[in-house]
Amino acid sequence: MSSSWCSAGSFEDDEEEEDYMSDNFLAKCTSEVQDIRPGMPMSYSAKRKIQLEKKKKEEKKAALEKKKQQPSAKERLQEGLERALEESNKGFAMLMKMGYKPGTSLGDKGEGRVEPIKVEIKSDRGGLGLKQMLMERKREKEQRYLARMKKQAAEFDPNAFRERKRQEMLAKQLEADLAKCQRVCYSLDTKEGRMEPMEWYFWPPHLLPTEEDENDTCTTEDAEARANSSNSDTVDEKESENNEYWQVEVRVDVVTSYLRHAYHYCIWCGTTYEGDEDMADHCPGTTKEEHDS
Numbered sequence: 001m002s003s004s005w006c007s008a009g010s011f012e013d014d015e016e017e018e019d020y021m022s023d024n025f026l027a028k029c030t031s032e033v034q035d036i037r038p039g040m041p042m043s044y045s046a047k048r049k050i051q052l053e054k055k056k057k058e059e060k061k062a063a064l065e066k067k068k069q070q071p072s073a074k075e076r077l078q079e080g081l082e083r084a085l086e087e088s089n090k091g092f093a094m095l096m097k098m099g100y101k102p103g104t105s106l107g108d109k110g111e112g113r114v115e116p117i118k119v120e121i122k123s124d125r126g127g128l129g130l131k132q133m134l135m136e137r138k139r140e141k142e143q144r145y146l147a148r149m150k151k152q153a154a155e156f157d158p159n160a161f162r163e164r165k166r167q168e169m170l171a172k173q174l175e176a177d178l179a180k181c182q183r184v185c186y187s188l189d190t191k192e193g194r195m196e197p198m199e200w201y202f203w204p205p206h207l208l209p210t211e212e213d214e215n216d217t218c219t220t221e222d223a224e225a226r227a228n229s230s231n232s233d234t235v236d237e238k239e240s241e242n243n244e245y246w247q248v249e250v251r252v253d254v255v256t257s258y259l260r261h262a263y264h265y266c267i268w269c270g271t272t273y274e275g276d277e278d279m280a281d282h283c284p285g286t287t288k289e290e291h292d293s
Contacts, residue, residue, distance in 0.1 A: 081119055174248040177288070179204065181255040181267050188263050201251050202258065256286065 071079070084102075085092040106112030178201075186203040197203040259265045264273045266283050268291040273279040284290045 077121065171248065174252060177267075178248055178252050178255070181252060181259070184265065184267060185255055185259060188259070188265065198258065199254070202255055260286065 087093060087096070100106070103114070104110060105114045182202065182204045185197065186207055189197060189203070196209050200208065256267050259267055260279065264275060264279055265271070266273070266279065268288050269283055271282075273282065284293075
């Protein structure tokens with residue numbers, strides 16, 4: 001019995017003590033901030049310094065709170081502009097002597113203003129009328145933009161737009177076909193031992209022989225003869241190139257015809273035939289459309 005009573009008594013004592021992990025225990029520890037640093041006791045000057053710093057922080061905090069509660073200069077100015085004139089105002093007193101009544105309009109017949117002109121405070125460095133001028137310019141710019149968009153919408157032709165895009169796609173496809181024909185023609189000509197193409201557009205531009213290559217491979221007599229006889233031809237070729245005399249579609253037809261007659265090769269089939277009869281029997285035609293169909 002004695003042992004059980006002792007254990008019960010100790011359990012009650014434990015319940016009366018506060019738990020050091022509870023919030024109440026932490027609040028009690030932090031409620032009273034004291035100097036618990038080890039060492040000698042603090043002197044009066046050190047304690048006084050701490051008290052002054054604490055008081056200075058409290059005063060600074062109170063000043064900030066007071067400043068937040070007070071209205072700003074802009075708010076006070078706006079409040080003063082919105083407040084009606086009082087009878088103590090000299091100008092208002094003069095109006096009252098001349099027969100003016102609050103809430104009525106000015107003038108003998110009562111056709112004047114009821115409310116005074118509002119004051120607008122300028123905070124920028126722009127001149128008078130600058131804001132209105134900028135707004136007018138912005139409005140004119142918007143009107144010009146809307147007029148241009150309306151004009152484009154009125155002049156827009158969907159059929160013409162589709163036709164132009166179709167022509168652009170066809171031009172890109174023809175350029176790709178011509179590059180393919182030029183590569184094949186260069187490969188077959190070099191296999192046959194040809195040193196230069198029959199026409200300047202039969203080979204890719206970057207694979208055309210230069211003047212240095214011609215001087216290395218040709219004799220002096222051949223070079224002089226070629227220089228004397230082909231000056232007019234080169235000039236004509238450059239003029240035709242600059243003036244786009246040869247259209248891409250015509251060049252493709254010429255190169256494909258050359259490959260068919262010289263090598264029995266069809267660029268659209270990608271096949272070299274044994275002869276004209278074999279090509280006529282197995283090749284669908286001379287154009288790309290005949291092969292696609």
